[in-house]
Amino acid sequence: MNRHLTGLFLLAAGLCAAYEAKAQKTYEEMELLTVNEQVTTVITASEPVRLVDISTDKVAGDQPLDNIIRLKPKEAGHEDGEVLAIVTIVTERYRTQYALLYTTRMKEAVTDKEILPAEREGYHNPAVSMSTAEMTGLARRIWNSPAKIRNVASKAHRMTMRLNNIYAAGDYFFIDFSIENRTNIRFDIDEIRVKLADKKVSKATNSQVIELQPAMVLEPAQSFKRGYRNVIVVRKMTFPNDKVLTVEMTEKQISGRNISLHIDYEDVLAADSFDNSLLEEE
Template identity: 25%
Template sequence: MKKINARMVMGFFLFLFGLNVNAQSITKLPPKSIAPYPLEITYFKTTNIIFPSAIVGVDRGSKDVLAQKAKGAANILQLKAARDSFPETNLTVITADGKLNSFVINYTPKPSVLNVSMKERDNKNSIFLSPGLVNKAEVTTYATHALYSKYKGRKVKHRKYGIRFGLNGIFIRDNLMYLRLTITNTSNISYDIDQLRFFIRDQKKAKRTASQEIEITPVHIQNKVTKIDGRSSQTLVVAVPKFTIPDKKYLAIQLFEANGGRHIELSVKNRTIIKAAVLPKLQINRKYTYQ
C-alpha cells in the first residue's frame, strides 16, 4: 500500500511539473508579427511607393528619411534620403483601407528599384486596423454632431484679403478627430475653394523644406462646400485620423482659392489639439463603410 501511495505522489508531482513546463512554453510564444518590407533609398533620386488606398498617416523612424505624398495623388508616397550613408531605420504607413504597412529603410547610392507597388504585395507587410476608422455611417453621424455642437474650445483664426478662416472646435471619438472650421467672406467677391489641406510641419524650416512635412488626409468632410458667396459664411467639419503633434512642430491648415491669390493658413499648436472635446457615444447603423 505504501508503494502504491508513493507512486501516486510521484505521479502527481510529475503531472504538476508537466503543466508548469507547458505553461512556460505557451507564455514564451512570440506575438503575431508582420515582416517589414525592405527598401533602399538614395539622396539624388526619389523612390515612389504606390498604395492601393489613400495614405492617412506616416511615421519615420529617423529624420534621415524625407517623406511626402505626391502632389495630386493621395496614394503615392515619395521618399528620399536627407543625407548619404545613414544607419538603417524604419517607416510606417497607414492607409485608408485600414492597413498598417511596415518598411525597413537602408541607404544605397544606386537603388535597384525606384517604384514599388503595394497593390501586388500580400498581407505579410501589413495588418488591418479597426474597421471603425472608415465606417461611413459612424463618421457622418459624429461629424454632424460636431457641426452643431455648442462647444467652442480654444479658437485659432486668421483674417486676410477679406476672408476670415477659423478653427472653432476640436472633437474626438475613438480613432478619429473632428475639426470644425468656419470660412467667412466679408468681401463682395465670391471665394471659390480650390484646396483644403492639412500638414504637420517643423516650426523651423530646414533647407529642403519641401520634404519636411507630412500631410494628413481627411477621412470625411461634413457640409463640404466649394464656394463662399460674398458677405456670407460657411461651417464644415473635417474628420481625420487622431494625432498629436511632436515638439517643435505644428499643424498647418491651408485654404487655397481657385483662380485667385487669397490663400490663408492656420497654425495650430499641440496645446490646442490635446484639449479636444470627447463626443458622446451614439447608436449608429454600421451597414455602410468606405471602400
C-alpha cells in the first residue's frame, strides 16, 4: 500500500513538474522565423488579431488586414543567427510567439507564414466575449431562418425594407433585415449605418443622433438588383422610448437613393425571447 501511495505521489509530482515546465518558455523553445531586411515576412492568422507586440525596435511591423501581420528588419548589419526580436501575436482565442532570427542570405528569409494549430496556445481574451467565428456562425443561422417579425417595415423609392428577426446572444443583438427593390435599377451600396436617433424632432429642437459601430456585417455584397438580405451585429444596449434604432442604407449613384428601417425599443426587448431558441436550433 505504501509503495502504491509513493508511486501515485511521484506521478503527481512529475505531472506538476511537467506542467510548470510547459508554463514557461525561452526563445530557444519558440518557433523560429528567419528574416532579412530585403524581404517582408507575412504572418497569417486564422482569425482577427487583437494585439501584436515586437520586443525590440530592430524590426518594423504593421497590420494591413485583421488577420495579417507584416514584419521586416529595419536595417542590415546583423550577424547570421542573431535574434532580432520576439513577436507575440494575440487573437480572439489563442496566442503565438516567434523568435525572429536574422539571416544575411535573402533566399533563406521566410516570406509567407501561416500560424499552424500546433503553434497556437489557447487563450481566454477578456476583451472578447464572442469570437468572430462564433458570431459569423450565429449570424449565418439567422440569415437562413424564416422571418418571425412581419410588422416592421418602411418604403422609399419603390423599395421596401423589412425587419425579419432580432436575436440576442451573449453581449450582442443580431438584426436581420431585407430589402425588396421593385425598380429596374441596380442598387449600388455606399454604406450601411446604424444609428440611435430621436423618434420625433420639433423644429425648435436639435436632433441628437448617436452613430453605432457594428461589431460585424455578415454579407459583404456591394450591390443588388431585386432582393437583399443581411445580418448586422451590434452590442447590446438600452435606450429610452423616445429614441429609435435606425438601420440606414445609402447608394453610391448620383441619384443618392437611401432607405431606413426604424426599430422601436419594444422590438429590441422582444429579442430576448429568441435567444434560447436560436442557440438550440440545428
